[in-house]
Amino acid sequence: MSETKHSSLPRVPLSGDAANEITRRDFLNEITLGTLGIAGLGSVAVTYQFFSPNVLFEPPTTFRAGNPDLYPVHSVTFLQDQQVYIVRMPEGFYAVSAICTHLGCVTQWKPDTDMIACPCHGSKFKSDGARIEGPAPRPLPHFAISLTPDGELLVDKLQNINTSQVLKV
Amino acid sequence: MASTLHSALQNLRETKVWKSIFRRGPANTNRTRSLAVFGNLFLHWLPVKVREKSLRVRASYYLGSISFLLFIVLLVTGILLMFYYHPAAPHAYRDMKDLQFVVSNGVFLRNLHRLAAHLMVFAVFWHMFHVFYRGGYKPPHEFNWVIGVVLLLVTLFLSYTGYLLPWDQLAFWAVTVGTNIISAMPLIGNKVRFLLLGGNIVGENALLRFYVLHIVILPLVAFLLIGIHFWRVQKDGGLTVKPKDDDGKE
Numbered sequence: 001m002s003e004t005k006h007s008s009l010p011r012v013p014l015s016g017d018a019a020n021e022i023t024r025r026d027f028l029n030e031i032t033l034g035t036l037g038i039a040g041l042g043s044v045a046v047t048y049q050f051f052s053p054n055v056l057f058e059p060p061t062t063f064r065a066g067n068p069d070l071y072p073v074h075s076v077t078f079l080q081d082q083q084v085y086i087v088r089m090p091e092g093f094y095a096v097s098a099i100c101t102h103l104g105c106v107t108q109w110k111p112d113t114d115m116i117a118c119p120c121h122g123s124k125f126k127s128d129g130a131r132i133e134g135p136a137p138r139p140l141p142h143f144a145i146s147l148t149p150d151g152e153l154l155v156d157k158l159q160n161i162n163t164s165q166v167l168k169v
Numbered sequence: 170m171a172s173t174l175h176s177a178l179q180n181l182r183e184t185k186v187w188k189s190i191f192r193r194g195p196a197n198t199n200r201t202r203s204l205a206v207f208g209n210l211f212l213h214w215l216p217v218k219v220r221e222k223s224l225r226v227r228a229s230y231y232l233g234s235i236s237f238l239l240f241i242v243l244l245v246t247g248i249l250l251m252f253y254y255h256p257a258a259p260h261a262y263r264d265m266k267d268l269q270f271v272v273s274n275g276v277f278l279r280n281l282h283r284l285a286a287h288l289m290v291f292a293v294f295w296h297m298f299h300v301f302y303r304g305g306y307k308p309p310h311e312f313n314w315v316i317g318v319v320l321l322l323v324t325l326f327l328s329y330t331g332y333l334l335p336w337d338q339l340a341f342w343a344v345t346v347g348t349n350i351i352s353a354m355p356l357i358g359n360k361v362r363f364l365l366l367g368g369n370i371v372g373e374n375a376l377l378r379f380y381v382l383h384i385v386i387l388p389l390v391a392f393l394l395i396g397i398h399f400w401r402v403q404k405d406g407g408l409t410v411k412p413k414d415d416d417g418k419e
Contacts, residue, residue, distance in 0.1 A: 048364075051364050051367070052363070052364065053367050053374060056368045056369070057372070057373070058368055058370055058372060059370075102349075103345070103346040103349040103350065104346060104348075104349040105345070105346065120346065
């Protein structure tokens with residue numbers, strides 16, 4: 001209805017500032033679309049927040065690996081629960097991730113071939129995590145390893161360290 | 170006997186209730202037949218006239234219909250399986266084993282769901298290849314081709330999310346590997362993986378999220394897109410019929 005009324009009004013030629021004025025309809029359209037847009041972005045943001053859990057019931061990422069004397073020199077020990085290798089070499093201790101850098105399978109230490117091998121797609125690593133072959137793109141990372149005040153090994157799986165850093169005990 | 174039945178049916182057609190549901194007379198002319206299709210929610214998107222050529226087996230091998238039939242089978246068996254399945258660890262694995270060994274006919278339903286899922290992936294792929302090699306993606310079918318490709322992806326996502334639900338070793342490692350592939354996406358990969366799993370590892374949150382995707386979100390999306398897909402077939406003038414199909418040869 002308003003459309004016909006509008007068109008039947010005598011047309012006043014617009015000039016200067018009047019030509020730049022926006023109509024009420026355009027103004028309301030822009031306000032409505034803008035409000036809906038902001039509300040839409042807001043709902044996307046709160047939905048994203050909702051889907052990101054704040055508390056996770058996952059195994060702790062820092063763990064004690066026991067007394068250093070448990071590990072003989074020249075040994076690779078797989079800690080099943082933590083999926084970490086505790087390696088003791090003459091130069092010291094290091095903690096190597098047991099999760100393959102290819103697609104996240106758990107690797108296995110093969111003492112007879114002196115290699116860490118992945119059962120999923122055949123990647124192979126040295127005992128210090130260096131890549132020998134296979135689809136894995138990167139060597140196995142080393143985790144931060146230290147001694148607690150009471151003399152136990154402490155591994156932090158969230159902290160990757162340089163492979164040259166070893167813990168001397 | 171036959172005339173009694175006939176007159177009983179005739180009387181039923183005269184009742185107010187019948188007339189309120191079926192707002193037309195018997196479908197005995199072309200016009201009333203068309204009205205019967207138009208006036209039915211489940212049939213109204215079907216074409217009122219179909220070219221005989223497009224009904225020949227070679228025209229489609231009924232692959233789209235087979236995919237849809239399998240989708241219905243999956244819907245029915247899936248809803249039945251839900252009555253015995255808890256999407257939580259460690260119940261999920263036990264419930265799956267119970268369905269195999271304890272629940273009456275559970276193994277039948279589970280295998281029906283599983284095999285229909287495998288067949289649906291196969292049928293949807295074959296459908297896509299068939300449409301592709303017949304040139305069914307060409308104008309005016311471009312839009313429906315895109316809908317079809319999205320439906321193929323939804324089918325694969327349904328298949329993948331369902332794969333985790335038995336909560337066995339195969340499921341766990343398949344989803345570990347699959348979500349690590351997701352995290353290879355540049356920039357947002359790790360975030361997407363975190364949101365999909367609801368954590369950093371494939372745990373209870375991941376099981377629940379995959380369950381909700383599998384039984385609510387993806388089937389709804391699939392249902393909606395299937396509706397558009399079917400409706401669009403009619404709007405685009407039915408199935409692609411090649412001139413060669415006239416003589417029944419291809």
